[in-house]
Amino acid sequence: MRLFFVVGPSGVGKDTLLSGAIAADPALHWARRAITRPESAGGEPFEGVTEAEFSNRLARGDFALHWDAHGLSYGVPHTELPLGRDVLLNGSRAAIAQALAAFPGLRIIHITAPVPVLAERLLGRGRESRDQIEARLIRADQPLHAAVPVIEIANDTTPEAGVARLLQALRA
Numbered sequence: 001m002r003l004f005f006v007v008g009p010s011g012v013g014k015d016t017l018l019s020g021a022i023a024a025d026p027a028l029h030w031a032r033r034a035i036t037r038p039e040s041a042g043g044e045p046f047e048g049v050t051e052a053e054f055s056n057r058l059a060r061g062d063f064a065l066h067w068d069a070h071g072l073s074y075g076v077p078h079t080e081l082p083l084g085r086d087v088l089l090n091g092s093r094a095a096i097a098q099a100l101a102a103f104p105g106l107r108i109i110h111i112t113a114p115v116p117v118l119a120e121r122l123l124g125r126g127r128e129s130r131d132q133i134e135a136r137l138i139r140a141d142q143p144l145h146a147a148v149p150v151i152e153i154a155n156d157t158t159p160e161a162g163v164a165r166l167l168q169a170l171r172a
């Protein structure tokens, strides 16, 4: 199993490129996260849980990885990391150190796009309020964990080009 931790600022296109890669190569597994957000918010396939459910599952040891960001909690259940499959995980830049400690062979894929493009995409997506979008944009330039090699992918043209770049990185 290779584990790919796909990170980058909100709105950069992680969900878009991940769903394109999965559609092109069904052998890949996209780990489904538990998030303290209602499933009706849409976006990537995830399990919407309450804060109480999240805390209980965390205490039970259900999660291989977990982090907080944007006022939400995110957990990756152990059951979402099947042995023998390449796994794609929508990660957080703030969780890279934790993820590397848990999975030393982790491959980090950093997706980038210029900040004005992120703003345009977040507004176009319409999942968050303007205030929430502003808060997400403030995190846009957050530095990555310094001492690790990272595969950089620019998603600054079409989604199709971004998906092709991601597939190329996964096949390298």
Ligand SMILES: Nc1ncnc2c1ncn2[C@@H]1O[C@H](COP(=O)(O)OP(=O)(O)OP(=O)(O)O)[C@@H](O)[C@H]1O
Residues within 6 Å of the ligand: 008, 009, 010, 011, 012, 013, 014, 015, 016, 017, 043, 121, 122, 124, 125, 155, 156, 157, 158, 159, 160, 162
């Ligand atoms: N290359 C692209 N060109 C134009 N629009 C794009 C491109 N990639 C993604 N988008 C659009 O930008 C918006 C944000 O993309 P997406 O939800 O995939 O980002 P994300 O990185 O997963 O964000 P978040 O971390 O907030 O979940 C979506 O509406 C998506 O359709």
Ligand SMILES: O=P(O)(O)OC[C@H]1O[C@H](OP(=O)(O)O)[C@H](O)[C@@H]1O
Residues within 6 Å of the ligand: 007, 008, 009, 010, 014, 069, 070, 072, 074, 090, 091, 092, 093, 094, 095, 139, 142
């Ligand atoms: O800014 P950083 O810490 O890199 O990412 C924070 C989190 O935000 C995004 O989730 P979503 O947009 O709420 O689904 C990412 O998937 C990540 O989990």
